[in-house]
Amino acid sequence: MESELKELASRLEQEISGLNLPSNPENLYQPLRYFLSLGGKRIRPILSILGADLFGAGYEKSKSAALAVELFHNFSLIHDDIMDEAPLRRSQKTVHTKWNSNIAILSGDVLLIKAYQQLCLQENRHIPELMRVFNQMAVEVCEGQQLDMDFENRSIAIDEYIEMIRLKTSVLLGCALEMGAIIADAEDESRKLLYEFGVNLGIAFQIQDDLLDLYADAEKFGKQVGGDIIANKKTILVLKAYALANPLQKEFLANLSQITDPQQKVEQTIGIFAELGIKEEVKKLRDSYFRKALEALDQINVPDQNKQKLRSLAAFLEDREV
Amino acid sequence: MESELKELASRLEQEISGLNLPSNPENLYQPLRYFLSLGGKRIRPILSILGADLFGAGYEKSKSAALAVELFHNFSLIHDDIMDEAPLRRSQKTVHTKWNSNIAILSGDVLLIKAYQQLCLQENRHIPELMRVFNQMAVEVCEGQQLDMDFENRSIAIDEYIEMIRLKTSVLLGCALEMGAIIADAEDESRKLLYEFGVNLGIAFQIQDDLLDLYADAEKFGKQVGGDIIANKKTILVLKAYALANPLQKEFLANLSQITDPQQKVEQTIGIFAELGIKEEVKKLRDSYFRKALEALDQINVPDQNKQKLRSLAAFLEDREV
Structure with missing residues (x-):
């Protein structure tokens, strides 16, 4: 099964590199060719294909x-990287670092428009509904990014964090699947359930991201373990720790951000998190969203065998180590 | 007639202020409410209304x-202002100045998506075609902005400049009109002619912009006369001057950029331009596009009286002093 997903990913990879982007103006399109060639798991387009497949509509x-x-997704990464001042993406230079911010703004803009152009290659009869679902998702992703930036400057509750990641990352997974369902002319109830599957899977996925940052196997992970902690990011782990800590432990947590030696900071964080049982608590939270996702999938009214690919993908995403 | 256009502009102004933008996240939507309230001539939406009106389709x-x-249009202004490091727009602070660049990037992004959402409020049967025309225009506007940035760092020919303004500003006027024609179910040939009218009008409009920068009546103009010259911008006036100058005059032109006193710089520029007959030459160029625009309008197969509003608008744009 996993090989089937890999084959799908490589087929989509070929489509992406075969996208006929113009050569001129070079400063507009060269950054896009570069960024799209950096790879990635291509999970989101796979979801659209599998969403359609669930109801019997094929790849083409x-x-x-x-x-x-x-x-x-790539448009939002290019612009987020500017806002987050991120030097690297997939171990390569970000667009604003390799070129400059102006070029990253404008090539991001044109990439968003190219996304709409791709969407309009679908059959006319599906375009209005696809557009509505896509637009709603796109607005929410921007709202999520804004919340993420706002949260840097104030304290936040776990519920707010979950809402932020729902908007910033999960609705895109839901939308990807729902668009597949629209294309396959699925009934409304199924569309809605598939969207729920995607959104909850997305939340579980993002929580797993936060877990991996601190608890990944350094050799497999490919980036610095503990990067979020070193950068004082408010991940779900940190929020959960504050939620469970007693006053003394809270003081200890607050003092962690002052530690300048990265290794020491990460070790001490792992120590207090172990004391508080954070890894287990956050895994529980992740699994609750994962379960919600699978429950939604269970309820969709198609033969059970049609759901196998999506179940495999979900299992793959939950178990992933990178 | 002009009062009819004014009434249309004020009706659209009301629609814009009545747009139901969410209140949260405040840092995402407050900049948009601010920027959209800065006004402007609202010529582009007027063109869509008049494009539909030409073929008998009403305002609603x-x-x-x-x-x-x-x-x-406002999305592109917000992002262009970041790239151009413009402190002011319509005598008010730009979004990136009043807030910051990150907020200007993200609120610009969401505004572009909101534009697509508005477009999708049209009848389903028109949406695919509207989308295609709109996407094409949007890509071209980005290409035009990129060319404009590229041109800062190299010499350019007049033809290249015209192509740049065609992309950066004129295709939006053509698109606005063509979308009106699509909504009114006009035939293809008429749609194409109306687009040509808009694009050529747009080029004339932009040339007039360049002319006004130097030759406007300071009292009516509302911004600094000669601003482009002071900023060493390569407007059509400058390109035309270089095209007509003899070697000595070219040297004089090149030395102008070194003058630090703004008033002296503007006065000497006006002097050499007068010697070369630039104002008249550029007016001729503007009028040639204006004529092309009207010729396209003439050819559209609708009763002549239907064209009066567009002719008035064109005349208003050519004569404008601001």
């Missing part, structure tokens, strides 16, 4: 919507 | 597409 029918989702 | 039918055009 859902391909353009899938590509639209991937282009949108 | 074309309103959403018209608003989409205006939202797109």
Whole structure:
């Protein structure tokens, strides 16, 4: 099964590198060719393909919507990287670092428009509904990014954090799947359930991201373990720790941000998190969203065997080590 | 007649201030409410309304597409202002100055998506075609902005400059009109001619902008006369001057950029331009595009009286002093 997903990913990879971006103006399109070639798991377009597949519609029918989702995702990464002042993405220079911020703004803009162009390669009869679902998602992703920036400057509750990641990352997974369902002419109830599957899977996925940052196997992970902690990011781990800590432990947590030696900071964080049982608590939270996702999938009215690919993908995402 | 256009502008102004933007996240939507309230001539949405009106479709039918055009225009201004490091827009602070660049990037992004949402309020049967025309325009506007940035660092020919302004500003006018024609179910040939009218009008409009920068009546103009010259911008006036100058005059032109006193710089520029007959030459160029625009309008197969509003608008734009 996993090989089937890999084959799908490599097929989509070929589509992406085969996208016929113009050569001129070079400063507009060269950054896009560069950024799109950096790879990634291509999970989002796979979801569109599998969403359509669930209701019997094939690859060719859902391909353009899938590509639209991937282009949108890359647009949001290019702009987020400027806002987050991130020097690297997938171990390579970000667009604003390799070129400059102006070029990153404008090539991001044109990539968003290219996503809409891809979407409009779908059949006319599906375009209005695809557009509505896509637009709603796109607005929410921007809202999520804004909340993420706002949260840097104030304290936040766990519920707010979950809402932020729902908007910033999960609705895109829901939308990717729902668009597949629209293309396959699925009934409304199924569309809604598939969207729920995607959103909850996305929240579980993001929580797993936070877990991996601190608890990944350093050799497999490919980036610095504990990067979020070193950068004093308010991940779900940190929020959970504050929620469970007694006053003394809270003081200890607050003092962690002052530690300048990265290794010492990460070790001490792992220590207090172990005391508080954070890893287990956050895994529980992740699994609750994962379960919600699978429950939604269970309820969709198609033969059970049709759901196998999505179940495999979900299992793959939950178990992932990178 | 002009009062009819004014009434249309004020009706659209009301629509814009009545747009139901969410209140949260405040840092995402407050900049948009601010920027959209800065006003402007609202010429682009007026063109969509008049484009539909030309073929007998009324205001309510074309309103959403018209608003989409205006939202797109404002998106591009917000992002261009970051790239151009412009402190002011319509005598008020730009978004990145009043807030910061990150907020200007993200609120610009969401405004572009909101433009697509507006477009999707049109009838389903028109959406795919509206989307294609709109996407094409949007890509070209980005390409135009990139060319404009590229041109800062190299010499350019007059043809390249015209191509740049065609992309950066004129295709939006053509698109605004063509979308009106699509909504009114006009035939393809008429749609194409109306687009040509808009693009050529747009080029004339932009040339007039360059002329006004140096030759406007200071009292009516509302911003610094000669601003482009002071900033060493390569406007059509400068390119034309270089094209007509003899070697000595070219040297004089090149030395102008070194003058630090703004008033002296503007006066000497006006002097050499007078010697070369630049004002008249550029007016001739402007009028040639204006004529092309009107010729395209003439050829559209609708009763002549239907064209009066567009002719008035064109005349108003050519004569404008601000």
